[in-house]
Amino acid sequence: MNQEFLQNLKNQAISTIIETKSEDELEQLRIEYLGRNGKITQLIKDIPTLSEEKRKIMGGLINENKKIIEDALVSQKNNLQRQSGNQEKDWFDFTVPGIKPKIGNLHLISLTIKEISEIFARIGFNKVSYPEIEWDWYSFEGLNMPQNHPARDEWETFFIENLSHPKYGNAVLTPHTSSGQLREMEKVKKTLSTDRQVPIRMLNIGKCYRRQIDASHAPMFYQFEGLVIDRDINITHLKGTLDYFVKQYFGLKRETRIRPFHFQFTEPSFEIDVTCIVCGGKGCSVCKEGWMELGGAGMVHPNVLENGGIDSLKYRGFAFGWGVERLLMMKYKIDDIRLLFNNDLRFLKQF
Amino acid sequence: MNIFILDSWLKEYLKTKASAKEIAKYLSLCSQSVEKLTQINNDWLYEIEITTNRPDCFSVYGIARELSAILPRFDIPAKLQPLDINQQLTTINKNSLPLEVKINKSSLCPRFTALIFDNIVIKPSPKIVQERLEKSGIRAINNVVDISNYLMLELGQPMHTFDYDKIKGNKMILRESQGGEKITTLDEQTRTLPDGTMIIEDGKGRIIDLCGIMGGNNSQVDEKTKRVLLFIQTYDPVKIRQTCQKLAFRTDASSRFEKGVDPEGVLTAMKRAVKMFEKNCEAKIASQLIDIYPKPPKEKKVNLNFELIEKVIGIEIPKQQVLTILQSLGFSLITNHQLLITVTVPHWRYNDISIPHDLIEEIARIYGYEHLPNNLPPIANINQKNNYFKWEIKVKEALKFWGFIETISYSMLSGQMLKIIGVNPEDCIKIANPLSEEWVYMRQSLIPSLLEIAAKNKKEKIKIFEMANIYLNMGKNQLPQEILTLSILISGENFATIKGIFESIMEELGIKEYKLNTYTLQKTFYGKIFHPSHRAEINIQKKSLGIIGEIKKEINRQFGIEEKIFIFDIDFSELVKIAKEDKKYQPLPKYPPIIEDLSFTIPPKIYIEEIIKIIKSTSLTIKSVDLTDVYQDNKTFRITYQDRQKTLTDKEVQKIRKNVIDSLQEKLKVKLKDKKD
16 A cells, blocks of 8 residues: 555546436445445555554545545535436525626727727728827828918827927827828838729727817827728718718717818818717707717818829828717717726726 | 807898798808807897808808808898998098008018098997997997907908007008017007017007007007097918917907908908998098008919819719809809819909819809718728737737726826836927926836826726837937837736736737746836836747836835736737737547646745646646645645546556656655655
């Protein structure tokens, strides 16, 4: 008799106990190991025959293993009883609180970005991201907004200290995802030979920054920018795409309308409204005569296409750039954008 | 910018039966957006947002002109009424009051007009003028000043009135300021002028006007005024805008000037003003009209190809309808070929309309966007693939189901924060015009933000993460590098917990080739904030990509955190490059495993990883080794033996076990735990 032998005996016992399918089988095993002539019982009987030194060691070990086997028998017996039927008459409290796995939360902005991306992916848009710290050329000048243009006032811009490029101007924190338009055009041009088509179906989602803070403006926020460029793109495609998106995101009952607006980088330019999600379009205190403003859009200005290296005579496109927070605040009726960036766990745990 | 327009005033110039509600709706659909419509007694007030490209709409008359083109499209007749401008401006030949005008640079002021009135009786304006001003949001002052405000609202042309007797030397010099000159404006603020500000100086060198923005109080009209100089100009919009920005000061006048005022409208305004001066102030014209207008704009022509209209709008609009729309907006047709027309641009749209696309917008908006169908763009083969987002979502969702809360914090840090974490501000990208001290430097790590959040929510044990860009300064002429980074924080747990999260993420990303090493640098950012030994560097393909470890107590104290904080921080953009989805199928084993626990007593300073490696390398039949229990220097490992070919016998296992025990003993002096102890 030695330790190895004991270890193997125990292993063998445990693995066969776990395999049993009935209480009878289990009883057979109990007799085999712990019965009057069982294998363990036999070992115990043999203890007095050992040398004194060995007796000490083996005595303890045998009892320890006996206990393990007994426990295994009991627990398997319980398992089998639980599994077998014939318990219809048992009273059972199904109202016991469930034991839930501890699950965390994704940020509402992440959830929204995912939803937006999926909606646009279904109609062939490809998600990309471009620099948050960007040259003036990509954020303004190349988008048809020269220095000192009054249109720049709409974008309360943060500038980077001591950083500029001889060709592209000052570095700014990009105030809109539209800066990705020229980046995307350049990227696509690089991957294709000149005589081929340059279809673009871009969805650029990223952080933007403006020097504003109040309940509806945070200095950092997210936008998503769509850009479609192809040979035969026209206003009806812009209307159709945005109507499709609004119905997917807010619900099929929502109606959209487009109104003239002005952006330097699109011509014509629009703003898109959706029927108010509070009053359904009748008119109420939170909307404008039944409509809520969603964001801007337009047909890409020929100058912008040319700045991106795309032949504006052959190609046309449309673009839109909307605020992620604006959408989700409308949908979830959140009245202060700053809640989204305060990281109060009591808020974050709600989503 | 928003303007306020009274329905009754509007209808003085627009003969129509359209209701205020109809006007608000159709104006929004086809032109400028009516933000709000409010009833005031038996009148209506429109609040209208005017886009920067349409300074011609900054007035009652401009809106009436738009509506005269729009309403008929909705079958509502509407006719624009002509302005009453049958006025002689140069009636005086003798005894004309003198005024000498000098303009230093003609580009500053494309058109300069002035006219002097005598016999003025200062009194309140007629009731209708007062009421219209006040309902439109401007305080009525007196009959003279009110005329300039009234006509600014009616015609969009700002103007200014001086007390003629306060202009010394009957002289006006329009020039750019220099060397910190000062003016006290009508609001009694003394302003130091940035160099290059347009001002007017009188014959005695006094500054009497901050051009296009506000007059000086040294020349203002008061109750004793007898003679008035009326002053109507257009200015270089860029100059006005720059001055307003530098002074952080805007007025109703400057908002119009900086968007561009039509020089062709100046005389119309002058004629309307004369009429009002005569009627409201009993004034008489007392000078020749001064009209300095060196370069009237040339007629502007734009060509339009009918094929392009259809290409941009997406439907065919009959040619006659196109022509009707353009003419209703004031364009005149010069040439008319089958597919190509040329039109001249009306002077009030001079700066806005330049290319065919501008005309197409005019046609489309009046035709009505709601009449266009909704189509989806054709699917295109875009030859691009972006895996980033897929992995991003996968990891974020895994973390969520493992109990983590995602945070999103601002990308900017304060100078104070840099000090706490020992980062040199010189190394960071800095915002030149920050909004507050809190947000000045672009963060180089997400860790300080996570620590702040932990401190803020310290009532609970937390598990949070953030995935966002960090910004590394790349020096002159280069945009900073933006690196998508994943940072995870656990409070009140232990190293193994955070390491397990790291290992599970690697599994999710299908990355097997990673290695942890001791991180010995003390002067780096990581070195400064992590516990000097409770940390490990993450290396993948020989690149150092991040760290796992415990935050130093001193740092925790600075944030006011008591719990132990463990962080895992990694360059996620590099992970995405090597993440793999391919998994390999292995046939299921046919023979049962044998599982057993072995406890060892381990001497100090031996890495568990080494022990596990030795056990595993003992035999190919050892399928896995897991640490199941740790008690002081005793550690229990669960070993699974399995052979693909046969059921293992006790003897076979016994042999392998012996080898395991022997080689641990031999290589590391690790002993099988003696039951006697």
